[in-house]
Amino acid sequence: MNRIKEVLEEKGIKQTWLADKLRKSYNMVNAYVQNRQQPRLEILNEIANILEVDIRELIVSSKDK
DSSP states (O other), rough: OOOHHHEEEETOOOOHHHHHTTTTOOOHHHHHHTSSSSOOOOHHHHHHHHHHHHHHHGGGGGGGG
16 A cells, blocks of 8 residues: 555645656556555655655555554
8 A cells, every 4th residue: 555645635746747757657657546556666766756755655554554
């Protein structure tokens, strides 16, 4: 599970913008956002860098469930 959707909403950023920055399709980014697919660690790190957040902000701890 990840918190990409929440961070995008907090920052007022659209999935299409993130897809463009990642050079990924909208469908792929949407799959990440909807937790249908988990990004590889390298991609998660790239998302954190693009969104200017610590990578830990994008991860849901098993303790949080």
